[in-house]
Amino acid sequence: MLDNYDHKILKLLQSDGRMTITELSNQIGLSKTPCLNRVRKLETKGYIRGYRALINHDLVNDNHIAFVQIKMDNTKTQALNAFNAAIMEIPEVVQCHMIASHFDYLLKVRTNNMESYRKVLGEKISALPHVQSSSTFVVMEEVKSYT
Numbered sequence: 001m002l003d004n005y006d007h008k009i010l011k012l013l014q015s016d017g018r019m020t021i022t023e024l025s026n027q028i029g030l031s032k033t034p035c036l037n038r039v040r041k042l043e044t045k046g047y048i049r050g051y052r053a054l055i056n057h058d059l060v061n062d063n064h065i066a067f068v069q070i071k072m073d074n075t076k077t078q079a080l081n082a083f084n085a086a087i088m089e090i091p092e093v094v095q096c097h098m099i100a101s102h103f104d105y106l107l108k109v110r111t112n113n114m115e116s117y118r119k120v121l122g123e124k125i126s127a128l129p130h131v132q133s134s135s136t137f138v139v140m141e142e143v144k145s146y147t
Contacts, residue, residue: 002047005030009038010047017051054146061112065139068125070105073132082129090128092120103135114138 025035
């Protein structure tokens with residue numbers, strides 16, 4: 001079970017994963033060794049799954065974002081598992097969520113422009129197992145993002 005120190009560690013590392021143990025321990029009010037032990041425990045138990053760089057998508061030219069609603073033709077476990085496995089192979093899909101709604105999945109797709117998005121949709125996403133239909137919502141401006 002997590003205590004207040006653990007929650008503070010998670011919050012601080014989420015905003016700055018490169019924070020040193022010294023900085024972290026100073027901010028939460030623990031000495032370095034207990035702080036480091038807590039971070040290691042959080043990593044070992046899976047509360048911290050990893051550390052990543054936040055990329056400037058304008059500079060790497062993949063700042064075209066589309067959200068795609070996917071309606072499945074079959075929602076039995078075997079069909080969902082097949083879709084889930086196949087979606088992992090499409091690098092342009094940066095997020096995939098199963099949704100309780102009138103559609104089944106919501107995808108966040110990053111490409112460099114509308115032409116490349118159309119190709120990903122037509123050749124990869126639409127070809128996934130059990131996809132019945134899709135609806136696309138193109139992002140006009142990214143206001144807040146951590147991915």
